[in-house]
Amino acid sequence: MSDNVRLPSLSTFPRLLMHHAQMRPNHPATREKDMGIWQTWTWSQVAEEVRAMACGLAELGFKRGDNLAIIGDNRPRLYWAMCAAQCLGGVPVPLYQDAVAAEMVFVLQDAGIKFAIVEDQEQVDKLLENKSQCPDLLHILYDDPRGLRHYNQSFLHGLDEVQEMGRIHNRNHPEFLDGEIEQGRQDDVAVMLYTSGTTGKPKGVCQTHGAFIAAAQSGCEFDKLGPDDNILSYLPMAWVGDHLFSFAQATYAGFTINCPESGDTVMTDMREIGPSYYFAPPRVFENLLTQVMIRMEDAGALKRNMFHYFMDVARRCGAEILDGKPVSGGDRLFYALGNLLVYGPLRNVLGMSRIRVAYTAGAAIGPDLFRFYRSIGVNLKQLYGATETCAAVCLQPDGQIKFDTVGPPAPGVEVKIDDSGEVLVRGAVMLKEYYKRPDATAESIDAQGYFHTGDAGFFDEDGHLKIIDRAKDVGKLANGAMFAPNYIENKLKFFSHIKEAVAFGDRKDEVCAFINIDMGAVGNWAERRNIAYSGYTDLALKTEVHELIRDCVEQANAELAHDAMLSDSQVHRFLILHKELDPDDDELTRTRKVRRGFIGEKYGVLIDALYSGKASQFIETEVKFEDGRKGKVSADLRIVEAKTFPPQSAKKAA
Amino acid sequence: MSEGRQIGEVILDLKNISLRFGGVKALTDISFDVREHEVRAIIGPNGAGKSSMLNVINGVYRPQEGDIIFRGEHHRDMNTYAAAKAGIARTFQNIALFKGMTVLDNIMTGRNLKMKSNFLLDALYWGPAQREEIAHRRKVEEIIDFLEIQHIRKTPVGRLPYGLQKRVELGRALAAEPSILLLDEPMAGMNVEEKQDMCRFVLDVNDQLGTTIVLIEHDMGVVMDISDRVVVLDYGRKIADGTPDAVRSNQDVIDAYLGVAH
Structure with missing residues (x-):
């Protein structure tokens, strides 16, 4: 895929989508478990859906430069909505779906949202509650019509109807959408992600197509991700990590995203899909381990003792075997036995049997926790990044894993430590600006073009970056x-x-x-x-x-x-x-x-x-x-x- | 309440029902009706005869006197099979599920009456039996989706918390696609959050599936919020019948609940 980006014709996400629809029309692009059965959409079907949605949005008056709020759990149509907005030169703005209504108002106002695509009645209610405070909001589109039968506001539309409208529009003006996609440029803003706001109000981070494609490209080449990979998309769509993995990388490399049935079924769905590529913040890995430990404590003595015995073996040599380092023959034998009796079944229960690459990021991961997953044979690695850098600054290469560092800088990213110990970043993956906040932009990007991450860290002797803490917290x-x-x-x-x-x-x-x-x-x-x-x-x-x-x-x-x-x-x-x-x-x-x-x-x-x-x-x-x-x-x-x-x-x- | 729902004609009319167990008078001369698409609550202090009333409606008990008119047909002696066949489904005060079976299988049992294929074909899972099974499974999945219990689809019911078991029981009743749903204390023993969820499901069933609902409930807040009309029983007699507001201000009802000075 490396030649993709050098072609100017593939410089935006809608172009990449249409490219996949042509190159691999029957390859699965999106799956969703619905009514207990996994439904699949191929790349050509996804392209059709996006086309219908984009034309429908255009029919409602969505124009180049407009912002489209996207609120809900990971649903295929919400991912497609991102691309639909991009087709028209608009900017998708995903919001955290569990935010209370009042929190949403700030972002809706700040981003001047005119159109919102939401998942269900719950989100519609939240928007209706605060509509008076968001005078710009003209249209609300919903994915799941359940419970919305009696809502008769004229500005509410079901996505089905909008897509139907779009299909008619597309039949009448078949050239329209291709023309719109043609106008998209690499340095147009592709998405606006709001910072989580550990301090003060959230800021809208404007990322261009170029930046996210660069980030996706470097990640995909780094881990050799291709169309045959599978990922479970279950993290909030508003989080930069999910956007990079489930949208940018999937659209770049053409691999399949799988949307779980609901937040409660992630564990089961993960086992059913068996993703080859996985991403989770440390919290999720921690919860999984806690659950395993609770279940082991409740297990019978035989199972429990076997588990603890082989976990000791894994602790001794598991991570080394995964890294391809020399390990004694006896340990190898024990590990192989443990793999048969404990690690293999455990990976299977966790849904991690097929994982080639798993990443964690978003917070520091406990070394013991990290070691646990690596020692049972899950290739878990750390990455370091921020919303402002498309999540991709440092990545741990296979075989060079250290428990306390986040790896060397990713290809094409320049990292420097300033005198106060703060980590500075420069490269293609950097943000264009903070939305309507030139003051904040000027504050975080210096004259040399370095972005100030606000994290304190240093490089170790191998050139791996070690993050200590937020600079202001130290x-x-x-x-x-x-x-x-x-x-x-x-x-x-x-x-x-x-x-x-x-x-x-x-x-x-x-x-x-x-x-x-x-x-x-x-x-x-x-x-x-x-x-x-x-x-x-x-x-x-x-x-x-x-x-x-x-x-x-x-x-x-x-x-x-x-x-x-x-x-x-x-x-x-x-x-x-x-x-x-x-x-x-x-x-x-x-x-x-x-x-x-x-x-x-x-x-x-x-x-x-x-x-x-x-x-x-x-x-x-x-x-x-x-x-x-x-x-x-x-x-x-x-x-x-x-x-x-x-x-x-x-x-x-x- | 939702505006789109059209309350229709009387579909169930109970006339002068009296039920005795030996010398004990469980119900004495009770009459009330249920209109199509409405939520009808039966309330009353402990031992007032509420559950007996439901048992009379779906044929578990046969009243000594009185007449049950369901969709224009007289049923002096309604029996449980006929009631189920006619589209009356119910849930129980004490959960009556198959504890060792999964949620999916439990709800599937609610489809029992709708299954047509014969035993042999079923056993071979062949031809029409297979098609039928798939169609029923689809229906059950819709109910699972409706009640938001996807995450416990394959969990044995006995391992679920009480609130979820109640929801599964509602699911099984819904699987019969009833026209009238009898709910015996659907919110008993639940915490506030579970009650809210259950209320929402009951209202959704009523609104989206158009199912008529007769429910017994002790939580007055719930009753007043979700029902269209309320009938109040005390010592086996009807003491009030009307809208929640009318019932709330009725002196007999207040006396029955708070007691009177003697």
């Missing part, structure tokens, strides 16, 4: 030692009983932390010890649970004591929060990153209590339910001291 303890909260939190989060952690310590003497327990893992743990509980809050307040978590924290402290730079960052005190941190309460971003500043303000009393030596603290918090109603949760939280260890770095270095 602070100092009162004694001057470096404090990287993310690093500590990741260490804690690797314990299957801990779901989320927030560490504090900037300009303080000691590090303290908030903990969110993992309801699944701790719940199972409690049930097997006959500890009764009524819900998250109740469970989180149990003394036994505090002891369990204290063990985890102390283990993490022991590991931190070995780290030369971070041995002062051991967690002295912690408390278990009475509610789960939730994006609906603004505590996490939609991509589930901790919003440190906000949490610091919201739970100020708790932080004060952690540092004042109190034994407990009362707190009452307002929570928002998914349907927008509000409730209150209150609890008396215990503050627990954890043992710390003297720094071991000197001994270890010797």
Whole structure:
């Protein structure tokens, strides 16, 4: 496929689509499980659907330069809608489908949305609720008509009708759409993705066709992805990762995307499809591992012992075998046996039997977690990138995997570390601009054309980039030692009983932390010890649970004591929060990153209590339910001291 | 309530129903009717005779006196088979599913009456039997999609939480494509979220499939929100009948629920 992009005729996504429709008309392009059966659309059918949708949109008045909001789960027609908008020279703007109505308003207003294509009644209701605040919004199109029979607003249209309209339009003006596609240029904006907004309001990142095609090309060549690969498209469409993998790379290389039946069926659907290419944030890998561990704990003694025995073997040599490094004959034999008895069946249960390449990105992944997947033979690799760089800055090449780095810069991308330690990026994959925000654009792209990522990192001796933390989060303890909260939190989060952690310590003497327990893992743990509980809050307040978590924290402290730079960052005190941190309460971003500043303000009393030596603290918090109603949760939280260890770095270095 | 739904003629008319078990009078001289496409609630304190009423409608109990007129036909002695055949389906207060079977199979059993092919062809899964099975499976999948239970399609029912089991039971009743659906406390024992989901499904069934619904429910909020007309029973007698608002302000009803000073 490398000659694709050099041809000027394939410089935009609609052109790539039409190219595939011609080159491999009967090759599967999109699958969706509907009514229990996988439905397939070939490239020529997809091209037809996109054509109908684009013509229908044109008929409704969608013009070059208009923005099209796309809101919903991963549905084939929503992916096609992206391409349909691009055909007409418009810009698709995918939104997070689980955002509450008020959050959507900001993006709808900011992007001046006139047309929205949404999945179902739920999303239509959200838009209707806020329509008065979005005067620009002219038309709402929906994919699934269920429950919308009695909605008689004239600006609401079913996608079926719009596509039918488009088909008629296309019959009458067969030249129209090809002419429109012909006008598309490589440096036109292809998509606008909103940043998750860890700080402040989200910004619209404008990416051109050229940038995403460059990113797709480098990724596909790097991992030799071709038309025969399969990917499961289940991550939010508004996330840059999904856009790169499920849209840009799929449209570039011509491989098949598979849309799961619903969010709850992803595990089953993954097993049925057996993707060859897989992408997930660390959180997903973590959840899968937690589920496996819970099930193993419940398994019979024989199975459990076999699992643990062979996992020890895998830990010893699995990753080395995958990397093709020399391993003793005995270990190879044991590994082969383990592969037959444990790893193979386990990969099958996880739906990972056919995976050639799996990537994780979006947050740091715990080294043990990473090692686990590699040791059972899943070629999991890390990549590093941001919305502003089409997600592709660094990739780990096969055979050069390190657990704590994200690999060397991707082909065609230039990476530099500035004096303050911040990672700077330059190359074809960079954003064109922030939408209507020249100030922000000027702030993040410097005079030499480098994009400032805001991440702190350095290159190791092999030229692999190592990311420490967000540059602005890295602070100092009162004694001057470096404090990287993310690093500590990741260490804690690797314990299957801990779901989320927030560490504090900037300009303080000691590090303290908030903990969110993992309801699944701790719940199972409690049930097997006959500890009764009524819900998250109740469970989180149990003394036994505090002891369990204290063990985890102390283990993490022991590991931190070995780290030369971070041995002062051991967690002295912690408390278990009475509610789960939730994006609906603004505590996490939609991509589930901790919003440190906000949490610091919201739970100020708790932080004060952690540092004042109190034994407990009362707190009452307002929570928002998914349907927008509000409730209150209150609890008396215990503050627990954890043992710390003297720094071991000197001994270890010797 | 939805505006598009047209409430039609009376399709089920119960006249002067009395039911006794020996000396115990379960129902005394009760009359009410159900109109096509409406949501009709039966409420009342414990032991008021609500479940007995449903059992009379679908032929589990035979009343000693009274007349059941369903779609113009008199059924003095309705029996369960005839009721099911005529398009009356129901769910039970205590879940009555096949615990060891999957969700899919449980809902499939609801298609039983609609299956025509013979045993031998079924066993061989051949010819018409195969085509029929595929058509029924399609219908069942539509119900699974409608009730949003795709993720538990292949899970044995016994392993599901209570709220989901209730939903599966509704699914099985729907599989018979009934014209009247009798729901016996569909929301009992559910948490707020499950109740909301169930309400939505009941309303969707009523609205999109046009199914007439007769339901027994204890949660007054639910009853007042989703029903068109409410009949109130107390000690086997009808004490009120009318719109939710009318029933709510009826003094007899208030007394029955809150008690009166003696």
